[in-house]
Amino acid sequence: MNxxxxxxxxxxxxxxxxxxxxGTSLSNNLNGLDVIYYTKTLWPRAVAFLKEIVEINSYTLxxxxxxENAKRISHQFASFGFQEHTIPSSLADSGxxxxxDSGGEGKSILLISHLDTVYPPSEQLLGYSVWDETKSRIVGxxxxxxxxxxxxxxxxxxxxxxxxxxxxxxxxxxxxxxxAEERLNKDFSGIVNEMLSTPPVACLVFEGDNQRSExxxxxxxxxxxxxxxxxxxxxxxxxxNGHAHGVNAxxxxxxxxxxxxxxxxxxxxxxLNVGVITGGDSTNRVPDFAEARLEVRYRDPTHxxxxxxxxxxxxxxGDLEALLPGSRCEVVVKLLAEIPLWPEEEGGSELAKFxxxxxxxxxxxxxxxxRSGLSDxxxxxxxxxxxxxxxxxxGNPHSVIKTPTTVKITEFVDQSSxxxxxxxxxxxxxxxxxxxxxVDKNA
Numbered sequence: 001m002n003x004x005x006x007x008x009x010x011x012x013x014x015x016x017x018x019x020x021x022x023g024t025s026l027s028n029n030l031n032g033l034d035v036i037y038y039t040k041t042l043w044p045r046a047v048a049f050l051k052e053i054v055e056i057n058s059y060t061l062x063x064x065x066x067x068e069n070a071k072r073i074s075h076q077f078a079s080f081g082f083q084e085h086t087i088p089s090s091l092a093d094s095g096x097x098x099x100x101d102s103g104g105e106g107k108s109i110l111l112i113s114h115l116d117t118v119y120p121p122s123e124q125l126l127g128y129s130v131w132d133e134t135k136s137r138i139v140g141x142x143x144x145x146x147x148x149x150x151x152x153x154x155x156x157x158x159x160x161x162x163x164x165x166x167x168x169x170x171x172x173x174x175x176x177x178x179x180a181e182e183r184l185n186k187d188f189s190g191i192v193n194e195m196l197s198t199p200p201v202a203c204l205v206f207e208g209d210n211q212r213s214e215x216x217x218x219x220x221x222x223x224x225x226x227x228x229x230x231x232x233x234x235x236x237x238x239x240x241n242g243h244a245h246g247v248n249a250x251x252x253x254x255x256x257x258x259x260x261x262x263x264x265x266x267x268x269x270x271x272l273n274v275g276v277i278t279g280g281d282s283t284n285r286v287p288d289f290a291e292a293r294l295e296v297r298y299r300d301p302t303h304x305x306x307x308x309x310x311x312x313x314x315x316x317x318g319d320l321e322a323l324l325p326g327s328r329c330e331v332v333v334k335l336l337a338e339i340p341l342w343p344e345e346e347g348g349s350e351l352a353k354f355x356x357x358x359x360x361x362x363x364x365x366x367x368x369x370x371r372s373g374l375s376d377x378x379x380x381x382x383x384x385x386x387x388x389x390x391x392x393x394x395g396n397p398h399s400v401i402k403t404p405t406t407v408k409i410t411e412f413v414d415q416s417s418x419x420x421x422x423x424x425x426x427x428x429x430x431x432x433x434x435x436x437x438x439v440d441k442n443a
Contacts, residue, residue, distance in 0.1 A: 030163050032362045035426045039419035042158055049076050050151045051131050054140045057124045060116040060182045066095025069115050076154055089179040090187040097188055098177040107436050108172040108200040112376050113150045114181035117142040118398045127400050127407035136416055143413040149206030149391030159426040167433055178376055184339055189379035201436045202351055203380045205388040212395055215365030218355050219389035220348030223297045223372045224341030228311055230256055233330040236288035246286030250279045252329045253290040256314055260294055263307050269299040297372050339374055342381040351387040358428040390425055393417035
């Protein structure tokens with residue numbers, strides 16, 4: 001294993017101590033280089049931990065693998081002495097959520113990751129046969145989404161305990177892993193919320209950093225999403241002798257798919273994607289049934305309301321008729337799921353100032369952005385201050401290259417990003433904790 005590349009180039013333009021608020025500094029004149037050097041000492045253990053959990057297949061519906069992943073993670077965090085809770089996910093055939101809780105009456109901070117990946121056991125077996133580590137990248141299932149994020153949480157916790165032991169011990173820490181995040185199962189956020197008597201100082205989500213090679217990213221908002229199903233019922237007849245008396249459900253559905261696609265509006269950050277179509281069973285019958293599933297992603301709730309109304313109005317579009325009197329198609333539109341928008345004004349920007357200041361102090365370009373992809377942050381942000389994208393840099397999440405005979409998983413994490421991202425996270429969280437205590441003292 002390459003144990004020397006956790007931090008990349010070490011910045012040389014750092015000040016003696018970091019503070020967001022004038023007049024405060026970290027204990028013992030801690031500076032960013034201290035965190036970098038300490039992370040490098042942790043890196044052999046961190047990369048060994050990452051290797052072990054990447055090699056565990058934890059596909060959402062591979063419950064035993066999800067539980068095995070949770071067991072290995074719990075072992076890695078055992079030295080903190082937190083109480084462990086495992087709660088079955090409400091999603092059938094998935095595993096158990098894992099929650100580690102330090103307990104105590106102090107102010108709380110919530111750290112979020114997830115246990116599952118999108119790669120079924122067969123795909124991982126074919127597409128990932130050996131630990132693939134280079135100087136800059138580690139390639140493998142879940143390296144970026146989100147097992148690298150789990151390692152980033154461990155690095156942060158170790159760093160906080162090392163540099164600010166009393167401050168660290170004064171807070172209640174809840175570290176939680178969703179067993180079925182890739183299916184966006186919403187029971188997880190409710191379970192975690194029930195453990196909190198008051199909102200935490202912050203909910204920090206360790207999804208990966210999208211910046212590829214220069215600088216780093218944090219996420220302050222995410223698009224909302226809705227899933228719809230369009231069903232078309234027609235009239236089946238022989239495709240030759242009875243063609244004129246049939247009502248082709250696939251034909252009607254194809255017209256509706258074009259109507260759906262026309263609702264995409266890039267200017268207003270709304271996209272519609274028809275991802276699944278089914279219908280018919282042979283070429284010599286006019287198909288009497290066809291169905292499509294689609295998703296809407298949006299950032300403007302007013303525009304989404306307009307799109308939703310337009311989709312539901314498709315129920316009145318059953319205008320395809322046969323020559324046979326009274327035979328026409330029926331269109332039914334159903335809303336299957338809605339996942340809330342995380343708007344930027346809900347806490348993300350307020351927390352971002354700590355990370356932006358830490359990034360500037362460390363000599364790193366850090367960008368706060370909105371992401372169209374979804375995460376557990378969509379659910380947590382409505383009830384608490386939330387920040388996302390705190391994991392390491394990487395790319396190609398969920399990605400495979402397939403040929404008729406081979407499968408290659410291309411997801412990767414930039415191992416040179418772990419130490420610098422941990423440097424930023426550590427400095428930002430320490431100042432966040434100190435600020436929370438000052439506010440409480442002055443209240």
